[in-house]
Amino acid sequence: MEEALSSAMDEIARLVGVTHVLRGEAAARWSGDWAGHRRWQPLAVARPGDTGEVAALVRLANRHRLPLVPVSGNTNLVKGTVAEGALMVSLDRLSEIREIRPAARVAAVGAGVVIEALNTALAAHDLMFPLSFGARGSAMVGGVLSTNAGGANVLRYGNTRDLCLGIEAVTPTGEVMHLMGALHKNNSGYDLRHLLIGAEGTLGIITAAMLRLVPRPRAQATAMVALPSLDAALGLLNRLQDETGGAVEAFEYMPASFLRALLRQFPEMRPPFDTMHAVNVLVELGARAPRDVTPDATGQVPLAAHLEGVLAALWDEGHVLDAVVAKSEAQRAEMWARREASAHVLRARSPVVEGDIAVATDRVATLVARTGAACRALDPGIEITGVAHLGDGNLHFVGWPSRPDAALCAELSRAVETEAVALGGSFSAEHGIGLSKLGAMTAHKDPVALETMRAIKAALDPNGILNPGKLLPKG
Amino acid sequence: MEEALSSAMDEIARLVGVTHVLRGEAAARWSGDWAGHRRWQPLAVARPGDTGEVAALVRLANRHRLPLVPVSGNTNLVKGTVAEGALMVSLDRLSEIREIRPAARVAAVGAGVVIEALNTALAAHDLMFPLSFGARGSAMVGGVLSTNAGGANVLRYGNTRDLCLGIEAVTPTGEVMHLMGALHKNNSGYDLRHLLIGAEGTLGIITAAMLRLVPRPRAQATAMVALPSLDAALGLLNRLQDETGGAVEAFEYMPASFLRALLRQFPEMRPPFDTMHAVNVLVELGARAPRDVTPDATGQVPLAAHLEGVLAALWDEGHVLDAVVAKSEAQRAEMWARREASAHVLRARSPVVEGDIAVATDRVATLVARTGAACRALDPGIEITGVAHLGDGNLHFVGWPSRPDAALCAELSRAVETEAVALGGSFSAEHGIGLSKLGAMTAHKDPVALETMRAIKAALDPNGILNPGKLLPKG
Numbered sequence: 001m002e003e004a005l006s007s008a009m010d011e012i013a014r015l016v017g018v019t020h021v022l023r024g025e026a027a028a029r030w031s032g033d034w035a036g037h038r039r040w041q042p043l044a045v046a047r048p049g050d051t052g053e054v055a056a057l058v059r060l061a062n063r064h065r066l067p068l069v070p071v072s073g074n075t076n077l078v079k080g081t082v083a084e085g086a087l088m089v090s091l092d093r094l095s096e097i098r099e100i101r102p103a104a105r106v107a108a109v110g111a112g113v114v115i116e117a118l119n120t121a122l123a124a125h126d127l128m129f130p131l132s133f134g135a136r137g138s139a140m141v142g143g144v145l146s147t148n149a150g151g152a153n154v155l156r157y158g159n160t161r162d163l164c165l166g167i168e169a170v171t172p173t174g175e176v177m178h179l180m181g182a183l184h185k186n187n188s189g190y191d192l193r194h195l196l197i198g199a200e201g202t203l204g205i206i207t208a209a210m211l212r213l214v215p216r217p218r219a220q221a222t223a224m225v226a227l228p229s230l231d232a233a234l235g236l237l238n239r240l241q242d243e244t245g246g247a248v249e250a251f252e253y254m255p256a257s258f259l260r261a262l263l264r265q266f267p268e269m270r271p272p273f274d275t276m277h278a279v280n281v282l283v284e285l286g287a288r289a290p291r292d293v294t295p296d297a298t299g300q301v302p303l304a305a306h307l308e309g310v311l312a313a314l315w316d317e318g319h320v321l322d323a324v325v326a327k328s329e330a331q332r333a334e335m336w337a338r339r340e341a342s343a344h345v346l347r348a349r350s351p352v353v354e355g356d357i358a359v360a361t362d363r364v365a366t367l368v369a370r371t372g373a374a375c376r377a378l379d380p381g382i383e384i385t386g387v388a389h390l391g392d393g394n395l396h397f398v399g400w401p402s403r404p405d406a407a408l409c410a411e412l413s414r415a416v417e418t419e420a421v422a423l424g425g426s427f428s429a430e431h432g433i434g435l436s437k438l439g440a441m442t443a444h445k446d447p448v449a450l451e452t453m454r455a456i457k458a459a460l461d462p463n464g465i466l467n468p469g470k471l472l473p474k475g
Numbered sequence: 476m477e478e479a480l481s482s483a484m485d486e487i488a489r490l491v492g493v494t495h496v497l498r499g500e501a502a503a504r505w506s507g508d509w510a511g512h513r514r515w516q517p518l519a520v521a522r523p524g525d526t527g528e529v530a531a532l533v534r535l536a537n538r539h540r541l542p543l544v545p546v547s548g549n550t551n552l553v554k555g556t557v558a559e560g561a562l563m564v565s566l567d568r569l570s571e572i573r574e575i576r577p578a579a580r581v582a583a584v585g586a587g588v589v590i591e592a593l594n595t596a597l598a599a600h601d602l603m604f605p606l607s608f609g610a611r612g613s614a615m616v617g618g619v620l621s622t623n624a625g626g627a628n629v630l631r632y633g634n635t636r637d638l639c640l641g642i643e644a645v646t647p648t649g650e651v652m653h654l655m656g657a658l659h660k661n662n663s664g665y666d667l668r669h670l671l672i673g674a675e676g677t678l679g680i681i682t683a684a685m686l687r688l689v690p691r692p693r694a695q696a697t698a699m700v701a702l703p704s705l706d707a708a709l710g711l712l713n714r715l716q717d718e719t720g721g722a723v724e725a726f727e728y729m730p731a732s733f734l735r736a737l738l739r740q741f742p743e744m745r746p747p748f749d750t751m752h753a754v755n756v757l758v759e760l761g762a763r764a765p766r767d768v769t770p771d772a773t774g775q776v777p778l779a780a781h782l783e784g785v786l787a788a789l790w791d792e793g794h795v796l797d798a799v800v801a802k803s804e805a806q807r808a809e810m811w812a813r814r815e816a817s818a819h820v821l822r823a824r825s826p827v828v829e830g831d832i833a834v835a836t837d838r839v840a841t842l843v844a845r846t847g848a849a850c851r852a853l854d855p856g857i858e859i860t861g862v863a864h865l866g867d868g869n870l871h872f873v874g875w876p877s878r879p880d881a882a883l884c885a886e887l888s889r890a891v892e893t894e895a896v897a898l899g900g901s902f903s904a905e906h907g908i909g910l911s912k913l914g915a916m917t918a919h920k921d922p923v924a925l926e927t928m929r930a931i932k933a934a935l936d937p938n939g940i941l942n943p944g945k946l947l948p949k950g
Contacts, residue, residue, distance in 0.1 A: 245763025288720025377519030429660040459934035
């Protein structure tokens with residue numbers, strides 16, 4: 001056994017080069033998760049330099065029956081890269097932007113390209129890859145595809161899968177699949193791209209992708225708005241979408257409970273309004289057409305004027321309590337800083353119960369009410385907060401229970417997911433399953449769908465090599 | 476054998492009711508394809524009344540090892556519903572619009588709902604399901620999902636898969652899978668919805684869907700434009716997208732050869748211009764925001780003014796040869812009538828070589844040149860025409876060979892597909908594979924992808940019951 005492992009390690013070192021095989025302290029960056037939930041000891045971390053080396057590693061893992069965990073930016077939030085005793089394959093060296101084609105608005109990129117680095121390269125062409133979330137400075141293409149990352153701009157641009165036209169991937173048995181077309185129409189068999197996107201590395205390792213690009217907005221109009229209710233907020237969203245022809249890029253809900261926690265943790269930050277309101281929304285419009293940014297006869301910029309006009313009309317009608325439109329990039333940055341601090345604020349206390357849940361946009365208010373009631377019934381002393389991508393129905397529920405009781409936390413977590421599912425919603429909106437949500441998969445996923453997934457996994461990965469134990473609960 | 480079959484037929488009749496089992500003349504509507512390429516004799520056509528009956532039929536087919544061909548509107552163009560000796564399962568009775576939720580902009584509909592009927596129902600809410608192609612008056616939800624139908628509006632709204640948030644489906648072994656959420660974010664395991672969409676009924680029977688709706692445009696601005704080249708046309712497209720913030724809904728290419736064939740077949744139609752130009756485009760913008768349709772101080776409607784302004788500027792620069800903007804709904808209808816007659820014009824002559832091919836938008840001009848050259852090299856007397864969804868890169872190539880020679884036609888067809896693939900394109904853009912493109916699948920599809928598809932098919936449909944022989948060439 002020892003000898004077999006040692007021989008496998010020698011093979012790996014010959015394959016990717018000895019400097020690209022890391023163990024012990026050198027592998028520390030890959031031996032724990034971003035949120036600090038878990039540490040683990042991988043067998044080793046191999047950093048292949050190209051797709052061929054990735055494929056060879058997977059074939060080797062099949063021969064030696066080594067479990068293999070793919071990783072890129074390692075910003076996963078659901079223990080999707082836990083790799084105790086497994087060989088980790090880091091895609092970070094596949095960091096080449098292979099091609100940018102501005103006329104076709106596509107880019108071919110390796111799995112190790114950091115989202116923010118891609119956008120820096122695209123800025124020269126006035127284009128962008130419109131995926132926006134807190135970890136964009138370290139998350140990589142391979143990871144965002146494998147987890148179908150979402151974020152704040154989904155209501156305008158879709159999830160990662162909607163932004164990907166083609167992939168190159170290594171199968172669980174170590175063959176390379178070339179599906180890198182830059183095509184808007186291609187009905188030639190099962191859509192394996194969509195099968196691998198969001199599969200969390202259990203059905204293949206995505207090594208490169210052909211990504212859709214969009215023009216950078218010519219300008220943004222950004223505001224903080226206080227509203228009397230979540231339903232009033234949905235009314236504002238629909239009104240803005242109608243008035244602007246769908247220019248809303250972000251629509252982020254921050255309850256008073258979140259703002260209070262934020263100000264406690266970051267006393268240097270300012271509250272959005274002098275009065276604390278229960279329902280606050282950060283809204284951002286993106287200007288696409290020149291006339292949206294060309295001042296009219298009165299000197300007003302149409303996009304900002306639109307936003308102010310709609311807010312003023314709703315204020316007159318009592319549907320808006322207060323609002324402030326950013327007058328400078330610094331004011332806009334301050335608005336976003338509050339929202340982007342949420343990853344730190346919401347995880348600063350322990351114990352914590354988190355729910356990454358979603359419902360249709362017309363049911364968010366009900367979801368907030370019901371999750372709150374269900375949790376208070378279990379723990380009257382619980383503090384409830386969270387933030388939401390209100391424009392796409394995704395609520396990041398956070399509860400701080402009154403006492404550190406693991407059984408209570410588990411029960412609260414189940415209650416939150418159950419309420420989402422009861423409203424036709426998802427118990428896992430954008431973070432995925434990993435190890436963290438396996439119980440919820442068993443409890444809530446359609447059983448026929450689960451059996452179908454297991455059949456696909458068994459057919460494509462007969463040796464159970466790729467990211468074993470993740471995503472799919474045991475049957 | 477005879478006895479077993481007769482017992483199966485009795486079971487089917489008991490299951491769906493004897494009036495819903497059709498054979499012989501009564502099944503004529505399902506015994507041939509729309510384009511008239513093929514007639515066949517199904518064992519019978521069963522018309523189940525609900526999802527439970529569909530599932531029971533599939534279980535019965537597994538017990539009796541009956542091949543089963545799902546069908547809805549039967550407008551397929553690639554022999555996807557050929558059912559010689561097979562049991563056809565028609566979804567046409569699943570025609571209920573279960574729910575329309577205007578605030579969430581979704582509708583839950585049965586597989587038998589006709590696309591045009593859905594849009595009629597949605598008009599009352601100022602919403603639409605934005606899939607637009609010639610057969611929309613008979614094509615049904617089940618079919619457009621199973622084939623991932625495209626059409627003229629893909630550049631703005633995407634293909635059918637982009638317009639579907641959830642499905643209900645019967646698996647190849649006769650179980651019902653409930654994935655009908657109206658969610659914009661749902662990362663809970665493999666995306667089986669996308670696996671079944673476009674699978675042409677070989678991996679499951681879609682019985683219902685949760686569809687995305689969009690606001691109906693407040694108005695359209697439509698024009699016919701003659702240009703000096705296809706590259707100039709792409710320039711017009713990008714300029715219009717930039718100027719209007721992405722309001723182009725259709726961008727349809729019609730070469731002179733097509734217009735001449737159209738006028739020969741329909742002498743009552745008028746040519747778009749007094750002079751016949753080589754490159755003609757039908758362009759349509761859709762207005763979303765009120766200010767796009769509110770006349771300005773000079774009485775001009777902004778959207779139409781935009782279109783005219785861009786065309787005038789490009790005319791001044793020599794990038795547009797001629798243009799006419801529709802001044803009435805009747806003029807707009809006349810423009811579209813030319814384009815929509817293409818299904819009749821392009822199939823009116825025999826022999827005919829058709830290619831449903833696609834490349835990235837920046838390569839269409841090259842594709843047109845190379846397919847033409849390749850075909851003329853094989854048959855100097857060939858007449859070449861076609862139309863294209865230029866905005867998404869999809870060319871409907873048509874060649875009329877100089878002589879009725881089946882071997883030549885096959886060679887021409889292969890040459891057309893080969894040129895598309897050589898440019899990184901697809902040999903099957905929007906019509907799918909069916910039986911017609913099996914040879915091209917073998918020749919051009921990534922072999923690792925093909926093997927992966929076969930493994931999935933074998934795992935999910937162990938008895939090979941669902942639409943056997945379609946989509947996947949034998950290994």
